[in-house]
Amino acid sequence: MITLQLIRGNEMTELPTESITWSGQRYHAARKLEARVYYRQVRMGDTLLFKWYDNEVFRGTVFTTSLTKDMVLSVTAYDMLQYLMLNKDVYVFNNRNLSQIFIRICNDKSIPYSVIEGSRYVIKSLSFVNETSLYDMVLKAMIETEKHTGVKYRLESRRGKAQLLPPSSAPRMHVLETGRNIEDFTLTSSIEETATQVKLVTGEEDDQKTSIVRDDEGRSRYGVLQHFEKVTEDLNQAQLDHRANTILRKRRGRKETLDLEGLGHREIYSGRPVHVTIDNPSTDKKMIVDDDMHTFEGNSHRMSISVIDDDEFPEVN
Numbered sequence: 001m002i003t004l005q006l007i008r009g010n011e012m013t014e015l016p017t018e019s020i021t022w023s024g025q026r027y028h029a030a031r032k033l034e035a036r037v038y039y040r041q042v043r044m045g046d047t048l049l050f051k052w053y054d055n056e057v058f059r060g061t062v063f064t065t066s067l068t069k070d071m072v073l074s075v076t077a078y079d080m081l082q083y084l085m086l087n088k089d090v091y092v093f094n095n096r097n098l099s100q101i102f103i104r105i106c107n108d109k110s111i112p113y114s115v116i117e118g119s120r121y122v123i124k125s126l127s128f129v130n131e132t133s134l135y136d137m138v139l140k141a142m143i144e145t146e147k148h149t150g151v152k153y154r155l156e157s158r159r160g161k162a163q164l165l166p167p168s169s170a171p172r173m174h175v176l177e178t179g180r181n182i183e184d185f186t187l188t189s190s191i192e193e194t195a196t197q198v199k200l201v202t203g204e205e206d207d208q209k210t211s212i213v214r215d216d217e218g219r220s221r222y223g224v225l226q227h228f229e230k231v232t233e234d235l236n237q238a239q240l241d242h243r244a245n246t247i248l249r250k251r252r253g254r255k256e257t258l259d260l261e262g263l264g265h266r267e268i269y270s271g272r273p274v275h276v277t278i279d280n281p282s283t284d285k286k287m288i289v290d291d292d293m294h295t296f297e298g299n300s301h302r303m304s305i306s307v308i309d310d311d312e313f314p315e316v317n
Helices: 083-088 100-108 134-151 216-222 238-250
Strands: 002-008 011-014 017-027 032-036 048-051 055-067 073-078 090-097 114-115 122-133 154-158 161-165 174-177 182-190 196-201 209-214 228-231 255-263 273-278 284-299 300-308
Touching: 002 300, 011 122, 017 209, 032 048, 055 083, 083 122, 083 134, 083 228, 090 134, 090 174, 100 122, 122 196, 134 300, 154 255, 154 284, 161 284, 182 273, 209 238, 216 228, 228 238, 255 273
Parallel strands: 114 161, 174 273, 196 228
Antiparallel strands: 002 011, 002 048, 017 032, 017 284, 032 073, 048 055, 055 073, 090 122, 154 161, 182 255, 196 209, 255 300, 273 284, 284 300
8 A cells, every 4th residue: 555745844744646656776876756646735855755555665855746737746756865876076085984985975965874884994095086976986985895895885775864784784585486476577688788808098108008808708709899998097007907807707798687577575676686586498596686666556566677697886987
């Protein structure tokens, strides 16, 4: 059962609604809620609270409203990570850990936050001299922390606060299975984002370093698919070679995406692990939800999700 409430100051108003869509994508920051409501007094900046059978699913800020001739108001709201994505700035952090960087950024921009378990690894220097989103700054600090400690933090928005979460707070893994809660699926294989060769260049023409690494097996099968990048950082040859090999490892081979449709569950969304069991083609393994869309209407909850094999961080410059 849908409960959608408008919160404005100390006042709370229940909104009559016919349908709600709740969606998100891994490493694309904020989750989004779209609703059609029979109440015209919703304003940008208001808070929406969505519950499903009394369990809180979403709490966020209204960014867009549109009114149809039938007097139905469509509203779009985003959770607190939207403020990390939209705000941009320049920062230089010296001898700070991930938690300290996250807290400093949130405090500076008045973003409500909480830290479940702080990171102890100290990042010697992290500079953002060009305009960068706050989300990418925190993500870069998360990448640096994992690179040196193996500990992978994640960002979520819960109960109206941006949260920095450690692996110890990982949710339980749900099982998705054909004949049970998977009603349809599509398995897509592609080499559109595959690289069989990576070429990185850094430095000026008179002092230029180049690294070229190849996937010989991939080249013989798919041809030359080169990823080229002009690296602005001052890297030595060993560091440049390491980065090239890392990119090749991430982009070699074909990429598979499994799209699933079926009964919805509020704890299954982008960035979370699921165990997928399909008879044909045979699949029985842990996968990561890459993107998701949940639809609520009356007492019905449906979801469409895409799952992938790995949960590696994206590249952040």
